[in-house]
Amino acid sequence: MSDTHKQLIEKVNASFEQNQPERFLDMCAENVTWRMAGHAVQEGKAAVRMASMGDMEPPKININSIISDGDRAACYGDMTMKDKDGSEAEFDYCDIYKFEGEKIVDLTSFMSKRGAESCEAESSE
Template identity: 25%
Template sequence: MNEFEKFLREINRAFSEGDTQYLLENVTDDFCWFIVGEKTVSGKTEFSEALEQMRQLPPMKIEIDNIIMEGNSASVEGKVTGKNKNGQKKHFGFCDLYRVTNPAAPKISEMTSFVIDLSKHKLYKESC
């Protein structure tokens, strides 16, 4: 496992544990997060506010299935299990696309997240 992959795994650990300090230390000041179909988060200040909102939810478990890296870009694909504000168990599939300043000493400059609610599908309803 190279340093870039370790970094991506650590970013996902930070998301799952609500480690906002680590996340904020590892994005650029002009960081942009596109959450497809939902919203765009622009800059470190907005990112900090979005992370604070996420901390209001119960912790989530992130399972990484695939990481693909090429140059200063990467994709991370997997599943998230967590609970919503009503305490209902939820399952999501995700694919996050990252652009970093330098794979050898990465800081995330851009992130695009595709998220699908798998809880609506029969397979996941039966296992919840």
């Protein structure tokens, strides 16, 4: 099953790059949960649909590695996308998936802007 999960994750990333959130949602279970670090938890396809892309410009995604074991998989890499102010920015990301069969039931996402000040640097000032 792990090769199938790796292929699904590649399709997930392609759906975001091609600005096709419905393709992403087709790979999710009805009761999917999406946790994005620093944001509210989205539960169910309707909530995930609203949070998935909106009217953002699609990112350019580079997958560095996909690791899969049993019903879980993780993907990390980097992406370039428009920041909140509209300027292009680079981010590192890690997505952790849980599958039931070939459907995503849980997704936890971490994203960090490159060049952003660390918490340690801010607290030492």
